[in-house]
Amino acid sequence: MGLGKDFRLPLDARPVRYAAHLAPDLDAGTFEGRLELEVRLGKPRRDLTLHALDLEVERARVRAGGKTVRVSRIEPDAESETVALCFDEEVPAGTAVVDLAWRGKFSPGLRGLYRAGPVAVTQFEAADARRVFPCFDEPAFKARWNIQLLQVPKGAAAISNGRLAKDEPGDEGRRTITFTETPPLSSYLIALVVGELSESDAAVVRGVSIRTWSVPAKRHLTAFAQECAAAVLPLLEDYFGQPYAYGKLDQIGVPDFEAGAMENAGAITFREVALLLDPKTAPLNVQKRVAEVITHELAHQWFGNLVTMVWWDDLWLNEAFATWMAYKTVDVWKPRWRVWTDFEAGKGAALHLDALKSSHAIRAEVKNAQEAGESFDAITYEKGGAILRMIESYLGEERFREGIRLYMRQHREANATADDLWGALAESSGQPIIELANGWIRQVGYPLVTVSQRGGKLVLRQRRFFSDPEAREAGPPTRWLAPIVLRYRDEGGLREQRELLGGEEREISLGTRGELAYCLANAGARGFYRVAYEGPLLQRLIEALPELASEERMTLVSDQWALVRAAALPVDGFLRLLEGTSRQETDHSVLDEVISRFSWIEHRGVSDADRPALHSWIRRLFAPAASELGWDAREGEDDERRLRRAAVLRALALVARDPRSIEEAQERFHGSIAPQPRPLDPNLLDVVVAAAARTADRARFAELRRRAEEELDPAAKRRFLHALAMVEHPDLVPEAVELSLSDVVRMQDFPAYVGTLLANRVARELAWAMVRERWPDVHKKADSPMLLRRLVEALGSLPERRHLQQVEAFLAAHPIEGARQAIAQTLERLRMDVALRERLVPEVGAFLRG
């Protein structure tokens, strides 16, 4: 046959209802399935094509128009991942029921149906339902699912999208479990989990029963997830104006999991670290991250599950919304956490990625399931979320919400496209936003907005921003409709003015009274663009820093660094900005931004000879704050001060390698793991463990390893695991590298572990040699496209030109399926970072000696 990789199912045969029976054998790693599939045929036909991959379809027949038609041939097609059923005679238009039976195997990577410790679990997005069920495996085909599990071992838990309807004895002491029928769902949202799991007590909120599941030893870590889901579910119902549609909610911590979590309707699966935590020892950033992931997946129950994209080119309708909605909702639940400042950090990563020539539009052509997989990146999530936030700010919160509610009412239980959304927003707001929105969704990149003064006027200009100083647009220049919020101070006080920049240049009268003290061009930091200030405007803004909001200060630092990278600003001016900010800044999120820039420069922007001078400079900058904050939290101290302390000690112990701070960190480490632990603020754990790991001897390395293997709290376990990759003792580095391929590092953690090794100055050559020389083992350990993409991205931290050449040669010799974009982006980023390093090293050296 040969339908080809880009084959899509025709729309004139549609599934209505699946009645699927699956008998998994957890020990053998195989399954048998049976299915009665009700379809509506738009025309009479002699054959029917379904998706199926690595399934052995053994038997099929069709019932229609009161008779049974034999299937004479069953033709699998590996390239299109389908199976064609050829009928003996024509089946009339209308309803038909297809009966199928098949066998299959558990998948080796973390997708399809696979084993994760004591659990068998499914992961179907984007297109792996076809590895378990013959089905219409595209998002446009929504149908009701009735699932029955056979051969379930005694004592094992069994979870799916529907509620438990029946639990009956089956053969040989095994059980047959039947779940209730689901509302219409796309196949990628179906889930099955079977195995040794314990459940929390149920919380019932507005009639929805919520449970959190984990392997039995971790049941005590489920309370926070329960509390969070119970708090945010009503907030989401109220926002969308639609009740939660799936009756019950199960949240399941899976011991080995490819993504962060998966929003399967009513049966959400998570990496353990994104769900389970011990509130007594979890740093605030871990709590925030878990809350954000839980809320993101819950937001998908509306955006994605209730209203689903027609095709993967609108994946952003799922992911951008869930990203934005998670921050918005957690901010309502826990305003003290100020999660929008965390959102800014994610937006910074998206701005960085989107400044590459090899970036892509939020809504881009997707030809097949493999390309759909490549879209799960910072452009789809963080840029998409930031664009929604910008549009919300432009339309106003109320009108935006009305548009979302209208969209939900119009398309519930069905599919929709981007234009349906813009239509609903335009209808509710009365504003023509389609052109504005499509400019941001369909065009690649974003503008650099330049602000200058001409006479008494302000001049705004835009052009596409590239990180690469040499890059230029090939065709006609891209233009965006950019909502600009100006805030300025003059003798009349503080004022705000909103403008829409559409063409290349716009001249604006501010109507200032007297002298313009300063003018900020991205007030509120809602705009997805960079801003460059010309003439005296930048200096005036720096002098006014204390008057800006924290997000605005973060954005200013982030924009200036981007301009340094693009060779549009000299580095010494930027180092002065970091210096001034380090001395006076008290907000931890701005400090984190500043310290991350120091960390980059320390890692790859300075020569070995100049590094000690950089260290002592950073030490001098942060010493006063460190002595004011100390190491111990005072009774009743607020989160902000604790997080500021964590930031400052990170700068000293990890970036500046201050011997006294490292000494103290080691003592605190030993105190924290003693039989009678000495109290330590959990927010300091990352710094303390990392500092102790770098200086570890053999005994401490053994202790870290023991902890990495035995720790139950997933965040603690991950911290100890990564600590192993941070060791710098030459005798221990080979062991740390070797561990990556052992069972100590699970598949899900492998790319990040290798990433930590590659970022370790002492371990990086050995780790990079392992990737090259043992590629078959490495590839097998990252056995899914998403993990391979993460692994490719980790190569981006190699600093030198010879590394770049090696990476180019290696990736050319070892093509990786499903990582086309990740490879292009990593290589472009690496080329720029290597060139940047060569440019910065002498300049930073001159600054430090000057």
Ligand SMILES: [Zn+2]
């Ligand atoms: Zn998502």
